[in-house]
Amino acid sequence: MTSGHPDSEYGSTRPLRWLLVVVTVIAVLSVGWPAVSRAVSDNQPLAAGQPLTIGPDSAHSATFAPGQNWVVRSAETNPVLHWSLSDGPVDVTVVYVMVISPSQLGRLWPGLQSGLRLGDASARLGRPAGFTSAAGSKGLTGTLTANGRAGQAAIFPGPDGTFAVEIVSVAPVQDGAAARVAAALVARSLRFPAAAQ
C-alpha cells in the first residue's frame, strides 16, 4: 500500500510489512488492553453501609448496602445493570433484570436457575422461601450450590413489576455460611425508591 497502486505490490515483501502492522494492532487491542487492565488493581473499597444504586432511573432502581470491608470489582460493574462485590472469599453480585411482562414474575426463580447455569453447568438453586427486606419489599431466597461452591440467591420484583433485582452470593464450600450471611445482608438492606413515593 505504499506504492500508489496495488499492482506494483506483486512479488514484493511489502504485504508482509503491512501484515505485521495489522497483526500488531490486533494484538495490542485484544491482548494488550486486557493485560494492562489486569495489571491495574480492580478492588475499590466501599464504606460499610454506603447505599449503592442499581437501575436505569429513579423509577426503575433499587438501593442496597454493602457490608464492612467489602470491595467493588469495578471492571465487572455497571451501576445500571450489574454490581460485582467481594468480601474476602465471598463474591456477591447484584443484577438488574427487565421483566418482559408482569405475568412472567413467577418464572424469575427458574429463570435465575438457568441463568446461573450459563456460568456454571453445576449450579443448582434450592427451593425458594419468602423473604422481606427491612423496607418491606417481598422477595424469594434459596440456597445455591455448585461444584466446590455454596451460597445463597435472592430475587426481589420491583414495585411496578417491570423489573427485578437478583442477588447471588457464593464462596468456596467451607465459606458457604459467610456467603449466606452476605446475601442476607444485601437482601435486608434492599429498598426500591419508587415504592417509598
Place this chain on the structure above:
Amino acid sequence: MTAASAPASPTPTTQANWAVRWVRITAALLCVVGAGLLAWAFHRALAVYPAATVLAAVLQLPLAIVGWWLLRLARPLRAPARTWSAAAMIWGATAATGCALSANQGLTGLWAKGTGVAFAGNWSAALTAPLNEELLKVAGVVLIVLAAPRVIRGPLDGMIYGALAGLGFQVMENFTYALNNIPLTGSTNPGEAVVISTIVRGLTSLGSHWAMTAAAGAGVGYLAARGLRDGAPRAAACLAAAMAMHLLFDAPAPGAAIVLKVAINFVVVLVFYLKLQRRYRARARASLARHVAAGAVPAVEAPALLTRSSRRRRQRLVPPGPVRDEIVSRQLADLAAIEREAAD
C-alpha cells in the same frame, strides 16, 4: 450474478506470491481464533437455551442475506468478487467480533478502574467500541488489499468491502446481543427475549456497523489507490469519521435519540457513497470514451457496457453458445480495463 458481472479474480501470479499467501494464511488463522473466542464465550448458551440460540441465529439470516445483496449491488459496473466479499463478511463476523470481545473487556475495565463505575457506566461503551471495533473491522479490509491486491483499487471498492466487513460484525453482534438479552430479562422467556433484541437491533441497523466500516473502508481504498503519502490523510479522515459515527451511536442519550443517531450515520455514509459513485461513473464513462476512440472497444458495444442490465440485454441478443460466450468474455475484458482507470 451473471457471467458478465462475475468478479475479477486474483491472477495465478498473485496466488503464487508467497508474501500474499502468508497474508491469507494469517487472516484465515485470525478468523479461526476469533470464531474460537466467540464459541468459548457463548457455547454455554447453546447448552442452556438451545432453541433460543438457534432462533437468534436464524433471525439474523434476513439481515445477512439482504445486506449482502444490497451492498454488492451498490458497486457500480459489476458486483465485487464473491470470494472476497465473503472473506470481508467472515472477517467481520469472526476475527473482528471475537477479538473485540477481549479488547472491549480490557478497555472498559480500564475505564472503570480509572474513572470510577459511575462515569464508566455511562461512557465506557462510547469510549471503547469506536476505537477497538473500528480498527478491528477495518483491519479485514486492509488484509484483503494485501491478500488480493487487484480487488480493492480505490475508495469505492474499499467502502463496499468495509461495509461487508461491518455487516458481518453487525450480524454476529446482533446474535450475541440476542443471547445476552436472555439473562438481562431474567431468563423467563428466552425466545421472547431473543425476538425483542432482534427487533430493537434491527430498527437501528441502517446506521450501525456496516455504515461505520463503509466509511473506514473507503480510507483503505484511498491508501490502496494513492499510496501511503497521498492516501494517508484521507484514510485517517475516513477512519476518524467512522469512529465519530460509532461514538455518536454509543454515546449516552435519551432513548428516542437513537432515531436521530441512526439517521445521521445513514445520511453521512449515503452522501459519501453517492459522491464516490458519481465520480466513479464519470471516470468510467470517460475511460470508455477513450477506449472507443482508440478502437479498443467497438462503438456499437459501448452503450451496453457500463450497467449490469444493459450487458445482460446485449448478451441475450444472441442465443447461448460460443458467440454469447465471446461477448461475455469481451465485456469482462473491457470492464477490467475500465475499472483500472475508474478506481480513483
